[in-house]
Amino acid sequence: MTDPGSAEMQPESTVQLVQRIQHGDSVARNILIERYFGALHRWARGRLPHYARHEMDTQDLVQETLIRALDRLETFESRETGSFLAYLRQILKNRVRDEIRKVSRRPRNEELHDNIEEKGRSPIEEAIDRESLERYETALARLPKQQQAGVIMRLELQFTHQQVADSLGMNSANAARMMVSRSIVKLTELMDDE
Amino acid sequence: MSENKQAGDFLRLARKIADGEEIDWNIEEDRLDSPRIRLRNLKALDSISKVHRRVVSVDLPFESWGPLEIREQIGEGGFGRVYRAYDRNLSRTVALKLLPDEQDDPLLADLAFVEEARRLAGIKHPNVATIHGVDRFKNRSGLWMEWLDGEDLDSALLRNGPFGAMEAAAMGVEICHALAAVHQAELVHRDVKLSNIFRERGGRIVLMDFGSSTRQCGKAAFDDLNHLSGTPVYIAPECFEGVDSRERIDIYSLGVTLYRLSSGKYPMEPGTPDAFTHSQLAQVRSPPGPQPGSPGPFYRDRRKGDAPRSGAALPERRRNGTRPDRLPGQRPHKVHRQPSENRTEVVPRPGRGGGTGDCGSRLVRNRSDADPVRRRCRIPPVER
Numbered sequence: 284m285t286d287p288g289s290a291e292m293q294p295e296s297t298v299q300l301v302q303r304i305q306h307g308d309s310v311a312r313n314i315l316i317e318r319y320f321g322a323l324h325r326w327a328r329g330r331l332p333h334y335a336r337h338e339m340d341t342q343d344l345v346q347e348t349l350i351r352a353l354d355r356l357e358t359f360e361s362r363e364t365g366s367f368l369a370y371l372r373q374i375l376k377n378r379v380r381d382e383i384r385k386v387s388r389r390p391r392n393e394e395l396h397d398n399i400e401e402k403g404r405s406p407i408e409e410a411i412d413r414e415s416l417e418r419y420e421t422a423l424a425r426l427p428k429q430q431q432a433g434v435i436m437r438l439e440l441q442f443t444h445q446q447v448a449d450s451l452g453m454n455s456a457n458a459a460r461m462m463v464s465r466s467i468v469k470l471t472e473l474m475d476d477e
Numbered sequence: 478m479s480e481n482k483q484a485g486d487f488l489r490l491a492r493k494i495a496d497g498e499e500i501d502w503n504i505e506e507d508r509l510d511s512p513r514i515r516l517r518n519l520k521a522l523d524s525i526s527k528v529h530r531r532v533v534s535v536d537l538p539f540e541s542w543g544p545l546e547i548r549e550q551i552g553e554g555g556f557g558r559v560y561r562a563y564d565r566n567l568s569r570t571v572a573l574k575l576l577p578d579e580q581d582d583p584l585l586a587d588l589a590f591v592e593e594a595r596r597l598a599g600i601k602h603p604n605v606a607t608i609h610g611v612d613r614f615k616n617r618s619g620l621w622m623e624w625l626d627g628e629d630l631d632s633a634l635l636r637n638g639p640f641g642a643m644e645a646a647a648m649g650v651e652i653c654h655a656l657a658a659v660h661q662a663e664l665v666h667r668d669v670k671l672s673n674i675f676r677e678r679g680g681r682i683v684l685m686d687f688g689s690s691t692r693q694c695g696k697a698a699f700d701d702l703n704h705l706s707g708t709p710v711y712i713a714p715e716c717f718e719g720v721d722s723r724e725r726i727d728i729y730s731l732g733v734t735l736y737r738l739s740s741g742k743y744p745m746e747p748g749t750p751d752a753f754t755h756s757q758l759a760q761v762r763s764p765p766g767p768q769p770g771s772p773g774p775f776y777r778d779r780r781k782g783d784a785p786r787s788g789a790a791l792p793e794r795r796r797n798g799t800r801p802d803r804l805p806g807q808r809p810h811k812v813h814r815q816p817s818e819n820r821t822e823v824v825p826r827p828g829r830g831g832g833t834g835d836c837g838s839r840l841v842r843n844r845s846d847a848d849p850v851r852r853r854c855r856i857p858p859v860e861r
């Protein structure tokens with residue numbers, strides 16, 4: 284918990300918020316939702332192809348995933364900095380994958396949906412080849428949790444350096460910037476090992 | 478190359494990626510003597526960051542809205558936002574206009590929005606944007622219309638400068654046809670300007686944005702200067718005095734539009750709102766003479782050679798209909814070659830709502846009928 288007498292109003296780190304939520308603190312729950320919801324919503328949108336989006340709004344999908352993850356927090360034991368975001372990203376990734384599978388399996392009315400736009404890939408898949416994406420995912424999973432979270436927040440969720448520092452409980456934006464830069468270098472090495 | 482130098486170069490590029498800076502990979506690939514595969518990995522991470530930045534910067538209200546999938550925002554204004562959307566049922570791209578979610582009076586805003594859609598639906602003309610539907614989903618009202626591929630005339634003007642006389646005249650003819658159709662549907666557009674006129678890639682001219690329009694026989698769009706709708710430099714001077722000359726407001730705006738289209742200038746340069754209002758009112762009392770660089774082909778009064786007739790400050794001196802009767806180099810149509818003494822000049826009658834009580838937008842008017850009372854009148858004058 285933050286010291287109420289502390290002169291600096293530094294936002295609570297995600298680890299601190301997770302601990303408060305585990306003790307039934309609904310305010311902390313709202314702060315955490317506020318911190319990640321918008322960014323995760325956009326993140327998920329980048330990973331859903333157009334044809335899969337109409338079945339369920341990405342907004343609903345992320346909201347449902349986030350609430351479900353928070354409801355299960357009592358079973359979440361890791362206190363390592365960055366582990367909650369990695370956990371959240373993983374279950375959202377699985378949820379997005381399930382949604383794509385579900386929509387793909389459903390018989391589609393070809394007369395209605397044969398437009399070329401409907402057969403597209405997700406924006407992320409359109410920009411990066413599948414092989415690079417897989418090597419990135421595997422290397423990311425091998426990074427220490429804090430570095431993993433730093434890369435996810437900065438590169439994927441587009442948090443500012445200050446937001447990364449706040450979420451990870453770091454002293455300054457510059458410290459977060461250095462940590463993310465070093466993590467990127469480390470990632471290129473780990474991607475080599477594939 | 479030492480390992481330290483290589484590590485330093487990698488960290489420098491990694492910082493650039495972390496900071497979201499642009500990297501010229503052609504230069505870096507030439508400069509760095511690093512293993513190709515690691516540079517390729519760095520490039521992949523840069524791409525990952527870039528694509529997320531692009532996705533994040535698109536702030537859409539919903540993924541889908543009713544039958545439409547929202548793809549990207551293409552415009553914004555006081556009326557709300559316009560998006561490129563995709564109609565799944567009909568497999569076609571459309572333009573979706575969504576009302577803002579926060580309204581002072583949501584019910585009134587919704588009614589006005591539906592009214593706008595209905596007004597637009599009442600006009601069937603190739604030079605007027607076609608509406609496909611209006612509805613309310615997810616607590617947001619929206620209307621969707623045909624997707625236009627091209628650019629508005631204001632953007633075209635800014636990009637390429639004024640249009641040549643013949644091109645401007647040809648577009649002017651189409652704008653006049655569009656406005657004639659609007660007036661024939663007994664509507665007043667009230668916001669005719671270059672940015673509300675679109676030119677599709679094939680050259681089709683389309684009048685759009687009916688958010689300010691009203692019915693000719695309906696209540697005036699303004700009660701005082703605070704309720705004027707439209708864009709100041711395009712607003713007819715009498716509006717600043719609270720006179721609603723109905724479709725003649727559009728005729729004035731049309732004159733300004735055509736003037737700007739062919740000269741790149743406004744008949745009056747916009748200044749501060751107060752100064753502008755003052756100058757507009759002054760224009761009512763003293764119409765300006767010809768300005769240097771004024772457009773040649775349009776509406777110069779053949780009798781006096783001064784102000785363009787459609788842009789005349791006094792509504793009664795303004796051309797009544799929007800049918801283009803003459804292209805540069807063409808002989809005028811006979812139907813409009815009436816002796817000037819037989820032309821009907823319509824003066825707003827005091828005590829009759831300021832309106833002319835006349836359907837001034839008819840394509841062919843009986844101009845020889847000098848008595849305004851005997852003129853054919855389809856819409857009863859509005860009583861105060």
